[in-house]
Amino acid sequence: MDEVSGGPVFLPRRRAVVLVVLGALFRVATRRVQARGGAPIPHSAGPQRTVFVFAGVEVATALLVARVIPPAWSVPHLVLEVVAVGVYVGLGFAWRTTPHELREDVLLIRTAVLGDLAVPLSAVAAVRVENRTSPGFGTRHVDDGTIACSVTSHTNVTITLDRPREFTFRKGEKREITQIRFNADEPADAVQEISKVLAHPR
Missing domain, CATH: 1.10.287 (Helix Hairpins)
Structure with a gap:
């Protein structure tokens, strides 16, 4: 990508x-x-x-x-x-049948019907388990520097980017973001798998 x-x-x-x-x-x-x-x-x-x-x-x-x-x-x-x-x-x-997808260079956060979010792993500094309520659904702005991408308002994984990155929303609005929240059925396992790829970049 x-x-x-x-x-x-x-x-x-x-x-x-x-x-x-x-x-x-x-x-x-x-x-x-x-x-x-x-x-x-x-x-x-x-x-x-x-x-x-x-x-x-x-x-x-x-x-x-x-x-x-x-x-x-x-x-x-x-x-x-x-x-x-x-x-x-x-x-x-x-x-x-449309899970998130962790590739060698990108994490694809998927919602099936609300659009997806592609996050290059080269832009990721850290990832952690964090249960939060992020009002709304789909890809949306949550607060200063943070967006979320999920089917419901519940998110349990937070990605911290390496630096502020410009993000363009579906309607063309642009914001600088530093964090991304999403949901996984097993957040600890998701964080572990993403951290493994981050520790051994290709």
């Missing part, structure tokens, strides 16, 4: 959300994980559980509603419920 050699870069989503969801369902059916040559770092286990619960509740509710609605509404109701359940399940699987 030559475009990230100077500092962190926001990578916008290139496909419509429906295609991301369908792609996730296909990867689950074929038992594939979307990691392109790097070490996967799973994330968003909590949100995955939440949307799967929503999908289960949606199925239970749909069965109850199907018993009381007029027969003429059965087909439209079925279509709506299939779409709703498909979105919940597909979104959960999108997060599961």
Whole structure:
């Protein structure tokens, strides 16, 4: 990724959300994980559980509603419920099959549907476990010199950059940043793996 050699870069989503969801369902059916040559770092286990619960509740509710609605509404109701359940399940699987990716020279922090963040390891000074609430979701400004990239407001890994780096947000706003927060299912393991690569740069 030559475009990230100077500092962190926001990578916008290139496909419509429906295609991301369908792609996730296909990867689950074929038992594939979307990691392109790097070490996967799973994330968003909590949100995955939440949307799967929503999908289960949606199925239970749909069965109850199907018993009381007029027969003429059965087909439209079925279509709506299939779409709703498909979105919940597909979104959960999108997060599961699109882990963060640690490569030799870059850490790719991924959200599946909210855009990704590419962080060149040459710009990283340190990484640590740090449980924080970083309001919002996706890639966003948190406070002076800090951005976060995650599916929810919970982050548990903090990257400290080697010096202030200019970062351009999705809408073109520019800020100098010194820290990046993100979420990992096993933050201690993520920090250990990233630190190993930092200790032996290639």
